[in-house]
């Protein structure tokens with residue numbers, strides 16, 4: 001057993017943070033001490049909250065010092081193709097909506113939409129940590145609301161966090177994500193990993209015919225939780241029956257949420 005210990009410690013250690021090149025940008029500069037410390041703090045919180053290390057290559061820093069939301073698993077082309085069949089993603093537009101990566105412990109997933117791979121999960125380090133705390137806390141909260149077989153529906157389906165740097169509007173189409181806000185799909189009743197609308201049926205005929213789609217109760221429970229337990233300062237979503245959400249045009253198929261920036265002592 002003693003011989004295993006160093007190996008176990010090695011397995012739990014975070015990967016080295018690496019700088020990625022922004023499209024069109026200059027070659028990546030070495031990380032500053034502060035950037036490295038901030039990325040490692042993200043990794044430490046990920047490990048603390050989910051009990052596993054960020055995988056190798058999963059701790060990425062942009063030229064502007066933003067950190068990418070770490071994922072536990074990038075799905076293989078075979079797994080994505082299987083999802084196309086399972087989810088009836090039969091057109092290019094629908095296929096863009098497939099899940100491409102999973103976070104730790106089923107807490108969150110990522111889909112690309114029309115964004116280039118690697119471009120849409122950037123946040124200021126404090127916001128990435130804030131999201132990890134929100135996702136872990138919501139997992140526990142949601143687990144108490146649903147029977148075990150249905151807890152997959154608790155996953156936060158992340159569309160966009162922010163762009164590599166502070167450009168407004170950013171190339172992802174957001175006026176104001178600022179490295180601290182993100183878009184989440186609405187929760188669904190049927191376990192499908194696809195977008196839902198609060199005000200219209202699923203655009204896939206078989207899913208619409210089966211009556212699956214928007215789960216108002218679970219979405220409202222999430223909004224309540226995010227406001228009460230995480231004091232989120234900004235939350236846009238258009239269903240008037242969801243208490244606490246502020247209506248804003250364009251927010252019928254996702255919840256836009258900004259994380260609360262911690263006050264430094």
Ligand SMILES: [Zn+2]
Nearest residue numbers: 174182183256
């Ligand atoms: Zn948004």
